[in-house]
Amino acid sequence: MLLSGGTGGAKLARGLLDVCEQLTVVANTGDDVEIHGVHVSPDPDLVTYWLADEIDGQGWGLRGDTSSVMDALRAAGRPAWFHLGDRDLAMCLVRTAELRAGRRLTDAHAAVVDAMDVPARVLPMADEPVTTHVKHGGRLWPFQEYMIVAGAEPPVEGVELHGVERARPTEDVLAALADASLIVIGPSNPVISIGPILALPGMREAVAGAPAPVVAVSPFVGGRSVKGPSEHFCEWAGVALSAEGIARVYEDMLDGVVADEPVERVPCLLTDTLMDSAERRQQVAREVVEFGETALRSR
C-alpha cells in the first residue's frame, strides 16, 4: 500500500499498478475543497486519474477535457480561480451525489474510482473533514487558495490542519495497513501531502506498528523538489531537501529509504527516482517493491 499526495506519489502509484498484484493508495484529503457546491478531492482524484492513465499533460485534470461549465460560470461573473474541466466536474459530481445521499467520503470516492474503471483502491485518509491552511502574508489561506490565488508565494509562515484532532484514519485505512505486504510512503511533500495523513490521531503508530516493512521514497531529485513551490513548506518545517531530511521526518516508522543520494543510519536504495515516463515509473516501482522485500528479510 502507498501513502500519497497528488503528484509524485500518484506517479509512483501508476508504476506500482503495473508491478503489484494488488494496490491500495491512501490519499491526503487536506486539500479537499468545495467549489460551486461540489466536493473536490484534488489528491485522491489525481491519484485516480493517474491510475486510469487519463491525467492531463499539465499534471492535473483529465486529458482532452472541455470546460463548458467553467466558461459559463466565468461568463456569469462567478468565482473562477479553481478550474474544473467538464469530465473532471462530472467525477466530482459522482462524489458529491454520494455524499449528499449520506455516504462516507470513502464510499463516495470509491464511486469515482469505479466510474474511472481503475483496478485499485484509492482510500481518502479520513471520512471527517481535515482542511490544510497556510499562513502567508499574515493571512490564513485554505490550501488551494494559497496555491492558486496567492500563487504559492513564499514565505510560508505556518501550516494548520483544521479538524485533524477530530478526524481518524478510517477502518479501511487501518485494515489496509494491517494487511499490507509493503507500506510505501510516496514521493510526495512530507509537510503538506504526507503530513496531514500522518497527523491523524493514531496514524503514525498504525504505520509503525503494521507488520509490513515501511519504505519511504524521497520526493527530492538532485536536492530539489520536482514541483518547486512545495519546497517552501519544507523550509518552514525545517525539513532538509534531501534523503537525509526524509529519513529524519519519518524516522520512527522507517525500514528503508529509496533516494538518489545516500542516507546514514537507515537502509537505503540508491537509484534514479525521477519518474518522467511510464518506463521510469514502472522501474522505480519495481525497485521499491524489491527493496521492500529485502528490508523484510533483513529484519
Next chain:
Amino acid sequence: MLLSGGTGGAKLARGLLDVCEQLTVVANTGDDVEIHGVHVSPDPDLVTYWLADEIDGQGWGLRGDTSSVMDALRAAGRPAWFHLGDRDLAMCLVRTAELRAGRRLTDAHAAVVDAMDVPARVLPMADEPVTTHVKHGGRLWPFQEYMIVAGAEPPVEGVELHGVERARPTEDVLAALADASLIVIGPSNPVISIGPILALPGMREAVAGAPAPVVAVSPFVGGRSVKGPSEHFCEWAGVALSAEGIARVYEDMLDGVVADEPVERVPCLLTDTLMDSAERRQQVAREVVEFGETALRSR
C-alpha cells in the same frame, strides 16, 4: 406579479416583461430535485430562461447548450434520466453554491437571475422544501421521475405535496403580493404548477386579501392543455379542462378570467390565449394588464 409554473406561465412572464415596468414572478418549487448532488429548480429556471430569451426550442434548457458533463456521467454508468446541459448545470451550480453557503433558496435563485442578467424578480414560492409526488401504478413517484421515467403515463392516482404543511410563502412573496398592482395567476397547470403555490399555508388568503385585482389566465386552449400530460392531473383533481374549470378552482380569489371561451359569474376577457410567438406573448400580456385595470375600476 405573476404566479407561475414552468411553461405557459413562463411564456406569459416573457410577454409581461415587455409590457410592465416591474415584474415579480412567484414560481412553483414542488418540482425541485437534486440531480448528482446539484439543486435543480425546474420551474424557477424555466421562467428565468424564458425571461432571458435563452430558452431552448424544445421548451426546456438553454439554447445551444452542450452536454459534456452529462455525457461523462452517462459514460460512467451514472443515472442519466434527468438531462442538464452544461450551461444549465452551471446555473444550477450557482444556486447550489449559495445554498451550501447557508443562503435561502430565494437568495440562491436570485443569484441565478443575476447570472442570467434578467431584469425581473423570480421568487421561489417557499424557502423550505416542498416536493410534489405523483401516485401512479400503485407507486409514489417524485414529480420529475413520474414525468420523465414513468413517461407521465395516465392514470394519475394521487398527488401529494410533501413538506407543504411545514413550508410558508416567503416574506418576499408576501411583500410582493401586498405591493402588487396586479396579481396574475399564469396559464400553468392548476393542480401541479399553481396548486403547490396556493397550497402553502396562508397563501390563498394572502392572494385573496391583497389589494390588487387577481386575474387568472386559462391554460386551456380550445378545451385542451397546450402541454398534453398535465391534463391527467386535472382529470384526477376533477378540474374541467375549460375556462369554467379554472374559474371554479380559483373562485375564492378571482376578479376575472382571461380565456378563449366565456365563463359565467366571473368577469371574463375573451381572447386568443395561444402564445406561440413573441408577438402573441406580448399581445396576451398587454390584454391581461389592461383587463386587470378594468377589473380594478369595476370593483
